Amino acid sequence: MPTVLDGTTVRMFSVGEVAERSGVAVSTLHFYESRGLISSIRTAGNQRRYTPGVLRYIAIIKIAQRAGIPLDEIQGALGDYDPMVRVTAAQWKSMATRWRKGLEDRIAQLQRLRNELAECIGCGCLSLKACPLRNPDDKLAALGPGPHFEDS
Ligand code: FES
Numbered sequence: 518m519p520t521v522l523d524g525t526t527v528r529m530f531s532v533g534e535v536a537e538r539s540g541v542a543v544s545t546l547h548f549y550e551s552r553g554l555i556s557s558i559r560t561a562g563n564q565r566r567y568t569p570g571v572l573r574y575i576a577i578i579k580i581a582q583r584a585g586i587p588l589d590e591i592q593g594a595l596g597d598y599d600p601m602v603r604v605t606a607a608q609w610k611s612m613a614t615r616w617r618k619g620l621e622d623r624i625a626q627l628q629r630l631r632n633e634l635a636e637c638i639g640c641g642c643l644s645l646k647a648c649p650l651r652n653p654d655d656k657l658a659a660l661g662p663g664p665h666f667e668d669s
């Protein structure tokens with residue numbers, strides 16, 4: 518169904534067509550819309566219609582979810598752009614660069630945790646003095662003497 522947006526005739530998609538083309542369930546599309554990740558316009562009969570650009574938004578959402586990016590963060594990134602307009606390659610590159618940095622930070626954090634797990638001998642002591650999981654990098658030493666945890 519063609520619609521005129523900003524003086525341009527655009528082929529609009531029903532929610533079923535978007536679901537079919539994106540491989541995402543209709544209920545998921547409704548959820549994305551309720552979270553402000555995508556948006557639609559309504560027909561006179563109150564049916565949702567989407568611009569073709571929504572398919573790129575959905576692709577970005579799925580990629581970001583695979584990377585473990587929280588929905589709030591995805592929404593924040595997509596919120597920088599007009600949901601009725603196709604996301605450009607430059608805009609996608611900007612998002613991907615930001616998320617790649619976040620992923621690298623998380624990978625480094627997980628590698629540190631993996632190393633601490635390897636250093637823990639698993640004796641069950643969970644000691645602040647002896648277990649690297651309980652006191653990573655001996656950070657408590659820098660805080661000086663005295664209690665630093667309510668449960669310690
Ligand atoms: S539980 Fe004893 S060293 Fe980690």
